[in-house]
Amino acid sequence: xxxxxxxxxxxxxxxxxxxNILLIDFKIGFINVRYLIFFSLIIVTFFLYxxxxxxxxxxxxxxxxxxxxxxxxxxxxxIKGNLVSNAMWFINPYLVFLxxxxxxxxxxxxxxxxxxxxxVSQVYLLSFYFLFIAFCLLYKPDIAIYLSENHELTKFxxxxxxxxxxxxxxxxxFIPALLYHFFxxxxxxxxxxxxxLTLIQILILFTYGLFFGVFxxxxxYFFYKKKYMFFxxxxxxxxxxxxxxFINRENLVEKSKLFSIDTKISQFxxxxxxxxxxxxxxxxxxxxxxxxxxxxxxKDDFVIEVAPVMLYIVGGIFGSLLLLxxxxxxxxxxxxxxxxxxxxxxxLLCISQIGIIITSFTNPYIWSGGMGIxxxxxxxxxxxxLNLNETKIK
Numbered sequence: 001x002x003x004x005x006x007x008x009x010x011x012x013x014x015x016x017x018x019x020n021i022l023l024i025d026f027k028i029g030f031i032n033v034r035y036l037i038f039f040s041l042i043i044v045t046f047f048l049y050x051x052x053x054x055x056x057x058x059x060x061x062x063x064x065x066x067x068x069x070x071x072x073x074x075x076x077x078x079i080k081g082n083l084v085s086n087a088m089w090f091i092n093p094y095l096v097f098l099x100x101x102x103x104x105x106x107x108x109x110x111x112x113x114x115x116x117x118x119x120v121s122q123v124y125l126l127s128f129y130f131l132f133i134a135f136c137l138l139y140k141p142d143i144a145i146y147l148s149e150n151h152e153l154t155k156f157x158x159x160x161x162x163x164x165x166x167x168x169x170x171x172x173x174f175i176p177a178l179l180y181h182f183f184x185x186x187x188x189x190x191x192x193x194x195x196x197l198t199l200i201q202i203l204i205l206f207t208y209g210l211f212f213g214v215f216x217x218x219x220x221y222f223f224y225k226k227k228y229m230f231f232x233x234x235x236x237x238x239x240x241x242x243x244x245x246f247i248n249r250e251n252l253v254e255k256s257k258l259f260s261i262d263t264k265i266s267q268f269x270x271x272x273x274x275x276x277x278x279x280x281x282x283x284x285x286x287x288x289x290x291x292x293x294x295x296x297x298x299k300d301d302f303v304i305e306v307a308p309v310m311l312y313i314v315g316g317i318f319g320s321l322l323l324l325x326x327x328x329x330x331x332x333x334x335x336x337x338x339x340x341x342x343x344x345x346x347x348l349l350c351i352s353q354i355g356i357i358i359t360s361f362t363n364p365y366i367w368s369g370g371m372g373i374x375x376x377x378x379x380x381x382x383x384x385x386l387n388l389n390e391t392k393i394k
Contacts, residue, residue: 005048005049006105006106006109006110008044008048009041009044009045009048009049009102009105009106009109010106010109010110010118012037012040012041012044012045013041013102013106013115013118014118014122015037016034016037016038016041017118017119017122018122018125019033019034019037020034020374021119021122021123021125021126021170021173022122022125022126022129022153022170023151023152023153023169023170025152038095041099041102042098042099042101042102045101045102045105046101049105053101053102053104053105054101054104055104055384057384058100058101058104058380058381058384061097061100061380062097062100065094065097065326066094068322068323068325068326069091069094071322072087072090072091072285072286072315072319072322072323073087073091073286075282075285075319076285076286076287076288076314077285079285080284080285080288082284082285082286082287082288082289083287084287085287086286086287086288086289087285087286087287088287089286089287090286090287090314091286093372093373094326094373096373096374096377097373097376097377097380099374099377100377100380100381103115103377103378103381103382104381104384104385107381107382107385108385112345112346112382112385113184113344113345115378116176116180116345116348116349116378117180119176120176120177120180123173123174123176123177124177126168126170126171126173126174127174127177127197127201129153130166130168130171130201131201133147133148133154133166134166137156137166144156152169153168153169153170154166154167154168154169155167155169169371170371171201171210171359172210172213172355172356172359172360172371173356173371174198174201174210174214175210175213175214175217175352175355175356175359176348176349176352176355176356176375178194178195178198178214178217179217179221179348179351179352179355180348181194182218182221183221183344183347183348184344195214195218198210198214209358209359209360209361210359212358212359212361213355213356213358213359213360214355214359215234215238216354216355216358217351217352217354217355218234219231219234219235219238220335220351220354220355221351222234223339224335224338224339224347224351279316280316280317281316281317281318282315282316282318282319283312283313283314283315283316283318283319283320284313284314284316285314285319286314286315286319287314288313288314290310290313307360307361308361311323311324326373326376327353327357327372327373327376328353328354328357330350330376330379330380330383331349331350331353331354331357331375331376331379332350332354334346334349334350334379334383335347335350335351335354337383338350341386343382343386345382346379346382346383346386349375349378349379349382350379352375353375353376353379356371356372356375357372360372
């Protein structure tokens with residue numbers, strides 16, 4: 001019975017993870033199939049395993065998260081009067097934390113490495129699909145346009161240069177797939193080939209945030225492995241490159257219209273201009289309309305491209321800290337702890353989440369649960385499973 005139960009949970013999780021990574025969304029009648037699979041996974045897991053799959057640490061974390069959610073909604077809806085539908089775009093993703101009990105089961109019945117490998121294999125499908133879209137855009141543009149119009153995952157943007165840019169909403173998942181091979185494959189050739197393949201995808205995507213993410217996760221990997229010479233070398237390269245960009249910023253911005261850098265700089269300049277003390281400390285609330293920052297209107301004027309600017313606008317200083325607690329506290333604490341206890345699975349997940357945050361610097365979809373919180377749920381479950389000292393990580 002247990003053998004059968006664990007494979008049922010594994011199948012449902014694999015199905016949901018696939019739909020989540022590839023953003024497969026369709027309805028049967030009025031029912032969204034991805035949400036149906038998600039809630040079926042939660043219900044079936046509880047039915048098969050009962051309440052024992054939730055620990056007291058899990059419950060404490062849920063209480064903290066929903067207290068934060070309550071504060072954000074109260075301030076945003078009652079005090080600021082933002083639209084419920086806009087605010088829920090930020091709040092609904094926290095439902096992904098309901099997967100923590102599922103990960104408790106999966107990490108107990110299977111090895112964490114096997115579950116991570118399952119997710120990574122699905123990212124390979126995402127990568128192949130991306131290359132297929134790029135191929136179609138060159139040789140069969142009608143197919144590429146049809147897929148883009150009928151699949152939320154992909155969007156095309158025509159740059160000022162006249163060249164099309166492929167926008168992949170979940171491209172940040174390339175990070176854990178690349179890092180997986182750094183941890184579990186010893187072949188230097190394979191690692192170099194994977195870096196080259198990832199860089200090719202970055203060049204096709206024109207997403208320099210992904211390049212920074214890859215750079216940072218490789219640095220953190222060397223730090224975790226105590227290869228400090230490689231870490232210092234990469235850090236020096238990063239600092240010198242940053243100094244070069246700062247010194248030549250005007251010339252580089254002018255030559256980088258292809259990457260819409262001018263729009264991002266404009267968002268930075270205007271986004272941090274606060275007109276009141278309440279906005280400075282508490283922001284305009286989740287779901288607040290953001291005007292005159294991005295003429296492209298990515299999401300009905302309440303989402304802009306540069307994620308930190310949007311975070312500051314909706315949360316101010318105090319609200320930003322609350323939101324960052326949800327997205328980054330466990331990955332950061334987990335990374336420094338795993339440098340001591342040397343658990344590869346936890347290190348991989350923590351470094352990947354940090355990389356995803358950096359990669360998504362100019363990607364507002366980091367605030368969606370499917371990408372921004374998915375790995376956090378895995379990290380929390382694994383840290384609790386490892387019985388880490390609760391005084392060190394809360």
